[in-house]
Amino acid sequence: MRINARFDVAYSGFDLKVDLDVPAKGVTTLFGPSGAGKSTVLRCLAGLERSNNGYMQVGDAVWQDESNSYFLTTQQRALGYVFQEPRLFSHLSVQKNLEYGYKRTPKNERHVEWDQAINMLAIDHLLQRKPHNLSGGEQQRVAIGRALLACPKLLLMDEPLASLDKERKREVIPFIRKLHDELDIPVIYVSHSLEEVLQITDTMVLMREGESVATGHITQLCSELELSEYLGDMSGSVIDTRVVAHEEEFGLTRLGFDGGELYVPQLPIEKGHGQRVHLLARNVGIALQKPQVTTSFLNILEATVVEVAVPDITRHAVQIKLDIGVPLLANISRKSLYTLRLEPGQKCYALIKAVSLAR
Amino acid sequence: MRINARFDVAYSGFDLKVDLDVPAKGVTTLFGPSGAGKSTVLRCLAGLERSNNGYMQVGDAVWQDESNSYFLTTQQRALGYVFQEPRLFSHLSVQKNLEYGYKRTPKNERHVEWDQAINMLAIDHLLQRKPHNLSGGEQQRVAIGRALLACPKLLLMDEPLASLDKERKREVIPFIRKLHDELDIPVIYVSHSLEEVLQITDTMVLMREGESVATGHITQLCSELELSEYLGDMSGSVIDTRVVAHEEEFGLTRLGFDGGELYVPQLPIEKGHGQRVHLLARNVGIALQKPQVTTSFLNILEATVVEVAVPDITRHAVQIKLDIGVPLLANISRKSLYTLRLEPGQKCYALIKAVSLAR
Amino acid sequence: MDLLSPVWLTLKLAAVTTVILLLVSTPLAWWLAQSKSKWAAVVEAIVALPLVLPPTVLGFYLLLALGANGMIGGPWSALTGSALTFTFTGLVIASVLYSLPFVVQPLQNAFVSVGKKPLEAAWCLRASYFDAFISIILPLSLRGYITAAVLGFTHTMGEFGVVLMVGGSIPGETQVLSIAIYEHVEVLDYGSAHTLSVGLLLFTFIVLLAVYFINRRFPTHAD
Amino acid sequence: MDLLSPVWLTLKLAAVTTVILLLVSTPLAWWLAQSKSKWAAVVEAIVALPLVLPPTVLGFYLLLALGANGMIGGPWSALTGSALTFTFTGLVIASVLYSLPFVVQPLQNAFVSVGKKPLEAAWCLRASYFDAFISIILPLSLRGYITAAVLGFTHTMGEFGVVLMVGGSIPGETQVLSIAIYEHVEVLDYGSAHTLSVGLLLFTFIVLLAVYFINRRFPTHAD
Amino acid sequence: EIRVAVAANFLATLKTLAPLYEQQTGDRLIVSGASSGKLFAQVINGAPYDVFLSADGGYPEQLIQHDKALASSRFVYATGVLVLWSRINQPLDKNSFIAEGINHIAIANPATSPYGAAARQTLIKLGLLDKVKHKLVQGESIGQTFLFVASGNAQLGFVALSQVVNPANPYNQTNYWRVPADYHSPLAQEAVLLQHGKDNVAAKRFLEYLKSDAARNVMAQYGYL
Numbered sequence A, B: 001m002r003i004n005a006r007f008d009v010a011y012s013g014f015d016l017k018v019d020l021d022v023p024a025k026g027v028t029t030l031f032g033p034s035g036a037g038k039s040t041v042l043r044c045l046a047g048l049e050r051s052n053n054g055y056m057q058v059g060d061a062v063w064q065d066e067s068n069s070y071f072l073t074t075q076q077r078a079l080g081y082v083f084q085e086p087r088l089f090s091h092l093s094v095q096k097n098l099e100y101g102y103k104r105t106p107k108n109e110r111h112v113e114w115d116q117a118i119n120m121l122a123i124d125h126l127l128q129r130k131p132h133n134l135s136g137g138e139q140q141r142v143a144i145g146r147a148l149l150a151c152p153k154l155l156l157m158d159e160p161l162a163s164l165d166k167e168r169k170r171e172v173i174p175f176i177r178k179l180h181d182e183l184d185i186p187v188i189y190v191s192h193s194l195e196e197v198l199q200i201t202d203t204m205v206l207m208r209e210g211e212s213v214a215t216g217h218i219t220q221l222c223s224e225l226e227l228s229e230y231l232g233d234m235s236g237s238v239i240d241t242r243v244v245a246h247e248e249e250f251g252l253t254r255l256g257f258d259g260g261e262l263y264v265p266q267l268p269i270e271k272g273h274g275q276r277v278h279l280l281a282r283n284v285g286i287a288l289q290k291p292q293v294t295t296s297f298l299n300i301l302e303a304t305v306v307e308v309a310v311p312d313i314t315r316h317a318v319q320i321k322l323d324i325g326v327p328l329l330a331n332i333s334r335k336s337l338y339t340l341r342l343e344p345g346q347k348c349y350a351l352i353k354a355v356s357l358a359r
Numbered sequence C, D: 001m002d003l004l005s006p007v008w009l010t011l012k013l014a015a016v017t018t019v020i021l022l023l024v025s026t027p028l029a030w031w032l033a034q035s036k037s038k039w040a041a042v043v044e045a046i047v048a049l050p051l052v053l054p055p056t057v058l059g060f061y062l063l064l065a066l067g068a069n070g071m072i073g074g075p076w077s078a079l080t081g082s083a084l085t086f087t088f089t090g091l092v093i094a095s096v097l098y099s100l101p102f103v104v105q106p107l108q109n110a111f112v113s114v115g116k117k118p119l120e121a122a123w124c125l126r127a128s129y130f131d132a133f134i135s136i137i138l139p140l141s142l143r144g145y146i147t148a149a150v151l152g153f154t155h156t157m158g159e160f161g162v163v164l165m166v167g168g169s170i171p172g173e174t175q176v177l178s179i180a181i182y183e184h185v186e187v188l189d190y191g192s193a194h195t196l197s198v199g200l201l202l203f204t205f206i207v208l209l210a211v212y213f214i215n216r217r218f219p220t221h222a223d
Numbered sequence E: 001e002i003r004v005a006v007a008a009n010f011l012a013t014l015k016t017l018a019p020l021y022e023q024q025t026g027d028r029l030i031v032s033g034a035s036s037g038k039l040f041a042q043v044i045n046g047a048p049y050d051v052f053l054s055a056d057g058g059y060p061e062q063l064i065q066h067d068k069a070l071a072s073s074r075f076v077y078a079t080g081v082l083v084l085w086s087r088i089n090q091p092l093d094k095n096s097f098i099a100e101g102i103n104h105i106a107i108a109n110p111a112t113s114p115y116g117a118a119a120r121q122t123l124i125k126l127g128l129l130d131k132v133k134h135k136l137v138q139g140e141s142i143g144q145t146f147l148f149v150a151s152g153n154a155q156l157g158f159v160a161l162s163q164v165v166n167p168a169n170p171y172n173q174t175n176y177w178r179v180p181a182d183y184h185s186p187l188a189q190e191a192v193l194l195q196h197g198k199d200n201v202a203a204k205r206f207l208e209y210l211k212s213d214a215a216r217n218v219m220a221q222y223g224y225l
């Protein structure tokens, strides 16, 4: 099951031309800088913006096919939309806002539990309030709740967590993942925050100036050399691993993945469980021999050079794509490149200084 | 020069009772969960909310003293306010929005440069647009620019960076700091994001349920044991350090601070420059003897136990406050506490697994 | 009592007219608020036009239009067999036409200032177009509706020239209060004129006061 | 030409009245929109009251009030030595009172729907209260002003009962178009009446069309 | 300069008279037409009229009592004639009211207009009032009553002869039934010099002119006695 969509919107000064092909399950994130067209894509998906030659298909169901003048209205799409601004109904209490979509959902489709949503979002004490008496974050939480309680078949979320504090995020993110895992609701998600994206996303769509420049599973996409410029210094590899063992005496945990093992500071996770890690390219170094002195590099892995990206002169660092069973990006200086004379196919060692945990 | 303020606002269901005493220079952050009353404090400081028995003084100048029915109106306060939502003037172009405050500023007070602000915020291509044609992040940037260009004497910013992408943040944050460093404009800042706060803040005010529960310099405040519950697993110590040397061969940088030195992965910072680091309590371990085996712990520092916080039964970790010249927080398990039998005054070693850079 | 018959008639006329005005104006104002068509400005201008004619003159033209050979009256009497002029129905039609701008314009402004955003949110919560309009746009336009109803109602109450012309002042049928007061003034029976006027003013004042008082207890939605 | 003299007079009356209405109504509507006082509802109701009286009757009361011994006319003539009744000034005052609700209410609604937020933002950008009102509230209330001006202007143009009563029908002084048309009808000079009516309608239509056409080119601010 | 307040029913006649008079004397007439009741209220409240040409005798009487008019100047300047008129060409007489196809009969408001009162008296006299009561529609003035008939909404109407024979009347000018004078009290229209005009020589001159043969001729053309 996939979602296919083509949209073509022209504002004065901005053209959106996207062609999406993403799985109709899990969380897909539209990632890109401000003004890239992320919100516009969501509006198109929701049927709020009608585009020339637009086409959209979810699984086998065609939702929009302008060439046949076929267009499902927003209501017929049964979706949930968390807008970038809260958009609560100002004349209704919080309770009534939350009920708005819930009441309009046939009983047998009400698969999101009222109490659970309210508790997760910590909005039970606000139910009798009017929206203009809420703080910014409170409004945003109600907006999330309202969209969830409409029990959508497709959930669109435009930076829903931007104004939420850490603790709330920690509650909401797993809930969003659960929507996918338990209820099979695909989520299209917009975010600027790579940290957030790493925690929540399966598929990532990189957007730039109205175009989707790349689409793929996040673990794969983050290791694409050509994309590193879009990710800036967050560029690096994302690897899904599993806890192999804890080495209590050293305070370390050993994570296994297709290409080997990684040591990380001890994790409060049980053996056998999954853990996604983010290896920032700038935290990965390269050596031709295995270092002999004891260094701070906890992880030294055999690697093969796959590709060397010769940067233009303005950029300081050179990016190297390695293969350690999975793809791995490394940033080295121009000087090091010159010293090491790396070439595709060459054997070397990847020195990983730090591992940041993503999910 | 300090800012003193006392406000007392009662909404139905929420009471604000704050007593602020913060330096009238640098960046002061109001930090706290959603609904804590941060925005309300900003409104009071701006004179938009009038409170019983309110009092406010900036340096020697009294701005508000309700006991004498004295109250400077918002206009008389010459401030800049970035609201939580953009609040652009919808009938004016972006250019006119930006000019609004700028034009109303006497020429000799126009200390913020037009071009510089526009470039930093990357909004030069938007000048002729109307606000409703902008994306969420673009609107927020214009709002920041508008407040800056009013060349305020006090800048209030309510989560200004929430909808900005990483790259923009990296441009804006130093600019905000510069306001303080070069122009001596105090900034009162609201944020949920500890990462952001660590990069930008000097003084931090922790807010909870309408009260300011603690105020202090961020390096000191983060090491207060009693406050760790407010910081959650971001609890830890913040230390301002200086680059002592680079150890190129190991890819390490040595940072010096009052109590010793710290190794961190090599930094692109010149010797002698400052660097703030954040030592998360959960990344700090304790040993009674200096570990003999070579471990991943790059940093092993002599320490004295200052205080042991016996947690209530629901919490998993025990927090220990150490003294390594500066205060240092460490999280250990109940089991370890039992094994180590730590007591105030005891000598031990702090094992620091990872150092996150803040600023 | 004979003094009260015009009162009831007037209230009935004003009430029926207001209800019809609101019903007719809602879709019209909505269309005017939404439409991007060039014709919308034309319709807007046409709606406001009847206002500029002196009521008697407008009444005269309506008399022609509503008469058995008129543009409206002709088809009507062909259909129903009865005329429109000098009937209550005719009065209602005339009053509706005459007070239309006072009702359409406040509604249109209210709809415009509510904007599309809440509507889009409602659509994304499974509300049909109609449902969303009823549950979101109507309550958010409450102030506009109150203004529209007040202006429409009071203007119909006080209307005189048109009503007299189209209605023919038939006691119990088309002789409304304003005509009755007018008569008292004309024949120098100022006492009765005062009594009726003061009564009318007091009654209206109390009704309006209640309306505005309640209206003010609803928070405004913009903040 | 004699046929045109009432035309100019009417345009002058409508223009002057509309300008005064807008000037008077702006602070009044602003106060009504902002005030939390209980009296606001009372004032709101009072403003709408004149509407319910038949124009002639209202005119009759205004005649009393504006007359040399009246509540308004008394002090006025003591001050200026001249009467208000049967003068252009008197007409303006009467028209202003009569059309007040048509202007106050749209403005009040506009102010309410603009809300406090843009105002607060302006205050934080060094704008004085007055400056902020002029530079932010006024343009954001543009639609309200247009509605107010259109309703006020057209209603004054078409007004007849009040104007006749307070102004008499003195050619060149207080004989406005509506009275002139009325007189043409009375003397069975239907040709002139039609000519004037159609001219009036055409002129107004063109003006309104232009106004609404331009108004539609401004984007609405709610979206 | 003479300011004349004139009852609406006499307005058309006065407009014909005015140029004749002005030519003859060089005075200028400023004519304000409205219903007598309105004009009365205006005069009471200080309207600057010199001469009042009322539609009846009651208002001048009251003005004199209020000391707003000069009793000595009061006189009947014209006597109106009530007619039953129809737009359609059909013979009219006192039985026309109950003919087929008569749905509405227009009369002026008997309370405010002397012509209305006269029409009502006529119907009483004929014993028809109860029979036709439900067909009666009332105009504010005689002018409006005329319009009801002229527009075809009322098939019959009691109007003034002056209207029917007015050269400007675009409809049938010959088809009417003249109500015998003894069916109703006379429609004597009285003129009076107002306080405002008591020193205005021209005003007195104008009142005198109204009594002249020249004036009476014009009035006769307009159907006044």
Ligand SMILES: Nc1ncnc2c1ncn2[C@@H]1O[C@H](COP(=O)(O)OP(=O)(O)OP(=O)(O)O)[C@@H](O)[C@H]1O
Binding pocket: A011, A012, A013, A014, A032, A033, A034, A035, A036, A037, A038, A039, A040, A041, A084, B132, B133, B134, B135, B136, B137, B138
């Ligand atoms: N109605 C409109 N008219 C003209 N341009 C528009 C309109 N709406 C959006 N744009 C432009 O289209 C571009 C994409 O807007 P969009 O809201 O999709 O961006 P975004 O990726 O969501 O950005 P952000 O992260 O800042 O919200 C922006 O440059 C914006 O200025």
Ligand SMILES: Nc1ncnc2c1ncn2[C@@H]1O[C@H](COP(=O)(O)OP(=O)(O)OP(=O)(O)O)[C@@H](O)[C@H]1O
Binding pocket: A132, A133, A134, A135, A136, A137, A138, B011, B012, B013, B014, B032, B033, B034, B035, B036, B037, B038, B039, B040, B041, B084
């Ligand atoms: N006008 C009001 N009436 C009643 N309660 C209000 C009003 N405004 C705010 N509150 C309540 O006051 C509390 C503090 O609001 P405030 O906006 O200051 O929070 P905040 O700390 O800024 O939160 P956030 O991070 O979500 O923006 C909230 O619980 C909110 O519900």
Ligand SMILES: [Mg+2]
Binding pocket: A038, A039, A040, A084, A158, B135, B136, B137
């Ligand atoms: Mg967006």
Ligand SMILES: [Mg+2]
Binding pocket: A135, A136, A137, B038, B039, B040, B084, B158
């Ligand atoms: Mg807030």
